[in-house]
Amino acid sequence: MTESLPGAHMREELNSQPQSWATAADLKAEQALLPQPGARVAVVGCGTSWFMAQSYAALRESTGHGETDAFAASEAFIDRGYDAVVALTRSGTTTEVLELVERIKGRIPTIGVIGDATSPLVSLVDEAVLLPFADEQSVVQTRFATTALALFRASLGEDLSAAIADAAAVLTEPGDDELRDAEQYTFLGRGWTIGLAHEAALKLRESSQSWTESYPSMDYRHGPIAIGAPGRVTWQFGAAPEGLAAQVQATGARFEQRTIDPMADLVRLHRLALDRAVARGLDPDQPRNLTRSVILDA
Numbered sequence: 001m002t003e004s005l006p007g008a009h010m011r012e013e014l015n016s017q018p019q020s021w022a023t024a025a026d027l028k029a030e031q032a033l034l035p036q037p038g039a040r041v042a043v044v045g046c047g048t049s050w051f052m053a054q055s056y057a058a059l060r061e062s063t064g065h066g067e068t069d070a071f072a073a074s075e076a077f078i079d080r081g082y083d084a085v086v087a088l089t090r091s092g093t094t095t096e097v098l099e100l101v102e103r104i105k106g107r108i109p110t111i112g113v114i115g116d117a118t119s120p121l122v123s124l125v126d127e128a129v130l131l132p133f134a135d136e137q138s139v140v141q142t143r144f145a146t147t148a149l150a151l152f153r154a155s156l157g158e159d160l161s162a163a164i165a166d167a168a169a170v171l172t173e174p175g176d177d178e179l180r181d182a183e184q185y186t187f188l189g190r191g192w193t194i195g196l197a198h199e200a201a202l203k204l205r206e207s208s209q210s211w212t213e214s215y216p217s218m219d220y221r222h223g224p225i226a227i228g229a230p231g232r233v234t235w236q237f238g239a240a241p242e243g244l245a246a247q248v249q250a251t252g253a254r255f256e257q258r259t260i261d262p263m264a265d266l267v268r269l270h271r272l273a274l275d276r277a278v279a280r281g282l283d284p285d286q287p288r289n290l291t292r293s294v295i296l297d298a
Contacts, residue, residue, distance in 0.1 A: 006277070006281075006282065006283035006284070006285070007138075007274050007277060007278050007283060007284045009137040009138035009285045010138040010140055010142060010207070010270075010274050010285055013136045013137070013138055013142050013143040014171075014267060014270040014271065014274065016143055017142065017143050017146055017147070017167055017171075018165075018168040018171070020133060020134050020143050020146075021146065021147060021150035021163065021164050021263075022160070023133055023134075024134070024147050024148075024150040024154060025150060025164075027129075027151060027154075030129045030130075030151065031151060031154055031155035033129050034129070034151075035065075035066070035083065035086065037065045037066060038065070038066050039066050039083040039084055040066060040068075040081060040082050040083045040084075041057075041066060041067070041068045041069070041083065041085070042068075042069050042076060042077075042080070042084075042086070043056055043068065043070045043071070043086045044073040044085060044086070044087050044088070044097065044100060045070075045073060045087070045088040045097065046072060046073050046074070046089070046094050046096055046097060047141075047202065048090075048145045048199055048202060048203075049088040049148075050070065050071070050073070051145075051196070051202065052088060052145050052148055052152075052195060052199065053071070053195070054070040054192075054194060054195030054198065055149055055152075055192045055193070055194075055195030055196060056068070056086075056088075056152040056195075057069055058070075058195065059153065059156060059192045060152075060156060062192065063157075069082075070195075072096075073087070073094070073096035073097045073099075074096040076100060078100065078104055083108075083109070084108065084109045085100075085104060085109070086110075087101055087110060087112045087113070087125065088112075088113045088148055089112070089113075089114055089119075089121060090114075090135065090136065090141060090144040090145075091116050091119060092114040092115070092116045092122060093119055093121070098120060098121060098124065101121065101124045101125060105124065109126050109127075110124070110125040110126050110127070111127045111128075112124070112125035112128045112129065113148050113151070114128060114129070114130055114131065115130075115132065115134055115135035115136070115144045116132070116135055117130045117132045129151070131144065131148065131151070133147075134147035134148070137285070138285040139284075139287055140203065140206060140207045140284045140287060142203070142270045145199065146266060146267065150163070153263075162261055163261035163263050166260040166261045166264035166265075167263070167264040167267045169264075170260070170267055170268040170271070171271065173268075175271075176272075178254075179254070179256065179272060180272055180275050180276050180279060181279075182232055182233045182254070183229075183231045183232050184210075184211045184213075184227065184231075184233070185201070185204055185211070185212045185213075185232070185233045185234075185235060186201075186212070186213045186220070186227070186228075186232070186234045186235070187200040187201045187212065187213070187215075187237065188217040188234065188236045188240070188244075189214075189216065189217060189237040189238060189262070190216065190217045190218070190239065191238075193262045196237045196262055196263070196266050197214040197215070197237050198214045199266065200214065200235065200237070200266060200269045201213060203270060203273050204269065204276065206287045207273040207274065207276075207284035208273055208276040208277040208282060208284070209280070209282065209287075210276065213227075217240060217241050217244065218241055221244070221247065225247065225248070225251065228248055228252070229252050230252035230253070231252075231253075232252075232253045233253060233256055234253050234254070234255050234256065235256040236255070237266070238262045238265075
């Protein structure tokens with residue numbers, strides 16, 4: 001890797017995702033630290049981590065493992081009788097997450113899923129699940145987010161071998177200039193892939209300064225479809241509602257969907273975000289106005 005090239009860190013990190021997922025899938029002791037079936041759980045995070053929390057919460061509850069809510073750490077309604085709070089953060093230094101964990105310490109069991117093993121959150125939580133192999137140098141998150149979600153999925157009993165194979169395959173595909181150069185992107189999901197749609201929109205927005213939006217798939221026809229037009233893209237993660245593809249295509253927009261694991265489809269979006277940023281002369285390792293962690297003044 002030539003570190004002087006724009007997006008060099010992001011490229012290395014997104015390309016390493018299949019192996020990182022395989023590592024996470026094998027972390028049985030760490031998975032056992034996550035909430036047990038039947039527990040009422042809140043999952044909190046900020047930015048990308050909040051969107052991964054949404055996906056985990058939807059998966060956990062829909063597979064019968066227990067009531068699970070996802071919150072932005074700054075807006076969390078924690079005093080609802082939860083049996084545990086899971087705090088997801090790459091850096092372990094995000095102000096809102098630290099403040100929330102400090103506020104509930106000793107009252108509600110806390111589990112941190114953390115990239116940086118030296119962070120202050122490690123000593124604050126009751127249990128720390130550490131993923132240092134997934135930590136990143138790029139400001140833009142790719143590997144840590146999907147690796148945490150891979151850990152969550154494996155803890156719920158999922159076999160990730162197909163997802164890992166799909167991700168490895170998309171990383172070898174040639175680029176798509178038409179997709180890369182679109183004027184606007186809308187991302188859609190259903191169930192656990194709604195979080196992926198929100199994350200895709202954020203990733204493309206922050207890395208390439210692009211116009212992106214995201215919605216639950218069924219809600220797209222309640223207004224957002226109005227921006228569908230030639231030169232624009234509507235990207236569906238996972239299965240689409242019946243008739244939606246034809247409705248999008250009728251606007252002249254491109255309807256983008258793959259029959260692959262949705263998490264692997266997010267890796268495909270990561271590649272697109274990198275390629276679009278570099279084509280625009282941007283460095284996604286250092287996006288405008290962003291830092292690796294949001295640390296607020298006291």
